[in-house]
Amino acid sequence: MMDASPRSAHSIGTAVQRCIRPACGASFAIRERIYICQNCGGPLEIATPLPSANEAAALRARWRSRAGSLDPRDRSGVWRFREMLPFDDAAPIVTLAEGNTPLYDAPRCAEYSSVGALRLKHQGCNPTGSFKDTGMTTCVTQAVRLGARTVVCASTGNTSASLAAYAARAGLQCAILLPRGQITSSKLAQSMDYGAIVCEIDGNFDDCMRLIQEIADDPSIYLANSINPFRIEGQKTVAFELMEQCEWRVPDHVVVPGGNMGNCSALGKGFEEMRQMGLVDRLPKLSVIQAEGAAPLAQLFAGLKGQWKPDRAPIPEELTPVENPQTLATAIKIGSPVSWEKALRSVIRSHGQVIAVSEQEIADAKAMIGRDGIGCEPASATTVAGIRKLVAAGFIRSEESIVAILTGHLLKDPDYVSDYHRGTLSLRPDTKDRKTESRPIKGSFRNAPIQVAASKSAILEQLRRTNS
Numbered sequence: 001m002m003d004a005s006p007r008s009a010h011s012i013g014t015a016v017q018r019c020i021r022p023a024c025g026a027s028f029a030i031r032e033r034i035y036i037c038q039n040c041g042g043p044l045e046i047a048t049p050l051p052s053a054n055e056a057a058a059l060r061a062r063w064r065s066r067a068g069s070l071d072p073r074d075r076s077g078v079w080r081f082r083e084m085l086p087f088d089d090a091a092p093i094v095t096l097a098e099g100n101t102p103l104y105d106a107p108r109c110a111e112y113s114s115v116g117a118l119r120l121k122h123q124g125c126n127p128t129g130s131f132k133d134t135g136m137t138t139c140v141t142q143a144v145r146l147g148a149r150t151v152v153c154a155s156t157g158n159t160s161a162s163l164a165a166y167a168a169r170a171g172l173q174c175a176i177l178l179p180r181g182q183i184t185s186s187k188l189a190q191s192m193d194y195g196a197i198v199c200e201i202d203g204n205f206d207d208c209m210r211l212i213q214e215i216a217d218d219p220s221i222y223l224a225n226s227i228n229p230f231r232i233e234g235q236k237t238v239a240f241e242l243m244e245q246c247e248w249r250v251p252d253h254v255v256v257p258g259g260n261m262g263n264c265s266a267l268g269k270g271f272e273e274m275r276q277m278g279l280v281d282r283l284p285k286l287s288v289i290q291a292e293g294a295a296p297l298a299q300l301f302a303g304l305k306g307q308w309k310p311d312r313a314p315i316p317e318e319l320t321p322v323e324n325p326q327t328l329a330t331a332i333k334i335g336s337p338v339s340w341e342k343a344l345r346s347v348i349r350s351h352g353q354v355i356a357v358s359e360q361e362i363a364d365a366k367a368m369i370g371r372d373g374i375g376c377e378p379a380s381a382t383t384v385a386g387i388r389k390l391v392a393a394g395f396i397r398s399e400e401s402i403v404a405i406l407t408g409h410l411l412k413d414p415d416y417v418s419d420y421h422r423g424t425l426s427l428r429p430d431t432k433d434r435k436t437e438s439r440p441i442k443g444s445f446r447n448a449p450i451q452v453a454a455s456k457s458a459i460l461e462q463l464r465r466t467n468s
């Protein structure tokens, strides 16, 4: 039988949507279908009354014990932490048993990055193969609670695959906007299979994002991009789950890829809430890694030149978008991230960093993750590439504890893997200028198939040669 939740419907009822900008701080009811502050246009977050600090030990035990329960809410690595979520027991939960993803040791990646140990939390082990599922379960549950008939998103492929699946579970119509020709075939196939209306747009992700926000003005439509604070609520539980896996010993560093910046915002919120409640005594340094050709936040961060201590300088009000973002890590091919303010706040609070890595660095780091027996998509590999760089720069010390968040599964982009190992990977910038040359990526750790005669001796001879 389910244990009784200690949260009353009354305390959930006091959760609000609040503008994160200190100069505004306006609050809105939890059932208002809004995505940005109606007062100043700033980003919204959910402010939930947190359980009190003297409940911390009991909560840890309860969350752990739920992992062995058969209740569908407990099978979910998101709803297992429901005391921290702005939903009461009557919420019409839409779940695919998301979360509860593994935390792996990665000794080869550690050596590659010149650190003693490195752990990888693999969010690609979620039901649709990416971290988006942890936020989509809460977002689609909120859509059902609000009586929406249609859910929509713009996407580089993973958000759309995830939304399509959760909408199908909930029996909602789902429409997705994708930049034509810029989504991997695996991600596109998922959305088609889950029955979404797939709209391919002539333009890039940022164009899709602008358009979808206009469409979401219609009251029957609910927007499921990470600008929606209910997405962030689900995704923040990854921080709780990670701390449970770390036996509540806070790692020195948590490193994430950066695209539209929902993931960093969510982890930052999760850690901050745990600190407020006394579940942890400090924050890990939260660092974001972007691909060089799509790195607007890294550029802004570099411009702050260390003046980012919260008491010395406020968060800047504007981010200069990258007009024509380019990277083979298509998941993070984003020039104008919607949640940059929230993400930067989390980085600043935790004394983390935002940096960019090259296409070559991403590709080699991805191959190294593969050598540890762990398969991720290119965007996820920015983390290991970034850690290597941050170690070289002296920001991460070799004896510190480090967790990288892998965001998507290898099978999300098998063509990239195959091209790397065959030595045919190259970045062809999408531009109308025919003269723009493609830039080859070296297969530094390539492992191409070999042609071998169909005989026992030929195969054994090949094994001997490869061993020597």
Ligand code: F0G
Binding pocket: 130, 154, 155, 156, 157, 158, 159, 160, 226, 257, 258, 259, 260, 261, 262, 263, 264, 331, 332, 377, 379, 380, 407, 408
């Ligand atoms: N890694 C993967 C595999 C992603 O799909 C994304 C984002 C990110 C990292 C970046 O996370 O946006 O929270 O900073 N994909 C979005 C999408 C944009 O539409 O699937 P973020």
